[in-house]
Amino acid sequence: MDGLLSTLDLTDTGARTNEDIFTGPSQWAPMGRVFGGQVLAQSLVAAQRTVPSDRPVHSMHGYFLRPGDASENITFSVDRIHDGRSFSTRRTQAYQAGKPILSMIASFQEPDDGVAHQIEMPSDLPDPESLPSTADVLAGVDHPAARHWASQRPFDVRHSPSPIYLDVTGDRSPHQAVWMRAFGRLSDDLNQHRAALAYASDYSILEPILRAHGIAWATPGLKIASLDHAMWWHRDTRVDEWLLYVQESPTAGGGRGLSTGRIFTRDGVLVASVAQEGMVRVPDPSSFD
Structure with missing residues (x-):
């Protein structure tokens, strides 16, 4: 878990130019390809860095465009598409060697009250300890x-x-x-x-x-x-x-x-x-x- 948290600790490489650009390392992978969950999580972290802390993410949609190289860092460019009264929208593009490997859009919302329901969790499954x-x-x-x-x-x-x-x-x-x-x-x-x-x-x-x-x-x-x-x-x-x-x-x-x-x-x-x-x-x- 320390390795994952280090991977998610992105460096703000766009601060000097006032751009929302971040860089993160890749985790080692046995086949040399970046794990998809890693680049998804990093893209979300990059977007989170540009949104007020009181607006948590509620949805994310991403397309994997190219396989990533696990031996190389990844650059994340964030577009601040929209900031409304309750919602913010961000687009993150993940790049390696100047080519996009993932394109993601995420939406963030201030906590709000409203109707609530959910489906039930299956009750016939074994406990994890077993x-x-x-x-x-x-x-x-x-x-x-x-x-x-x-x-x-x-x-x-x-x-x-x-x-x-x-x-x-x-x-x-x-x-x-x-x-x-x-x-x-x-x-x-x-x-x-x-x-x-x-x-x-x-x-x-x-x-x-x-x-x-x-x-x-x-x-x-x-x-x-x-x-x-x-x-x-x-x-x-x-x-x-x-x-x-x-x-x-x-x-x-x-x-x-x-x-x-x-x-x-x-x-x-x-x-x-x-x-x-x-x-x-x-x-x-x-x-x-």
């Missing part, structure tokens, strides 16, 4: 990606049903749930928690697509990439306490799949919703039908 951690599942697997997932990620991730890192067991259903919690305690800065939640929201959101067809991450020739990512924050929460991420894929086709997710606190409060479309390519799709 599920194996990623480190437990991948113990003894000698591969850079496995070692990274097992011990170098800032979040404890636990699947229900079992994870699909190496194989897919049980029903081929486009549904799953993931318990997740940050390793270590974060500060009380809720903007930090919102950015960290954006980071973690990209971990497993496309997995229901793979699970529905019995495709594990370790499938030879599998190519998968996030195309876009939308997220809505409904209520404040902490990422250093257990959160339940309920996910499903309503459709896939044409080399793409759509997944949606809902994030609840352990006591059932709906704190965020997520949607993502991804590219999914396998060497012989018919063999997974």
Whole structure:
């Protein structure tokens, strides 16, 4: 988690020219590509730096344009599109080598009263303590990606049903749930928690697509990439306490799949919703039908 927080601590490189330009490092990744959740979270932090602290983010929509190089820093340019009486809108462009790798727009709102309701959290899922951690599942697997997932990620991730890192067991259903919690305690800065939640929201959101067809991450020739990512924050929460991420894929086709997710606190409060479309390519799709 210290590594993630360091990554989110952007440098204001536009201060001398009075521009909203920030720079941040990239986390090491086993395949050399920037993790999508990282650049999403950093883009949000850059936008947050230009908005009054009493206007938290409530929605974000981003497009992944190019794969990022995990060995290079990322530059973030923020456009102050609109500041109204209650809402602010920002566009963040993330660049490497002068080319955009992500384009994101986010909206911020002063807290307000209004009607309120939410759907119920599923009640038939196991507690996180009863599920194996990623480190437990991948113990003894000698591969850079496995070692990274097992011990170098800032979040404890636990699947229900079992994870699909190496194989897919049980029903081929486009549904799953993931318990997740940050390793270590974060500060009380809720903007930090919102950015960290954006980071973690990209971990497993496309997995229901793979699970529905019995495709594990370790499938030879599998190519998968996030195309876009939308997220809505409904209520404040902490990422250093257990959160339940309920996910499903309503459709896939044409080399793409759509997944949606809902994030609840352990006591059932709906704190965020997520949607993502991804590219999914396998060497012989018919063999997974």
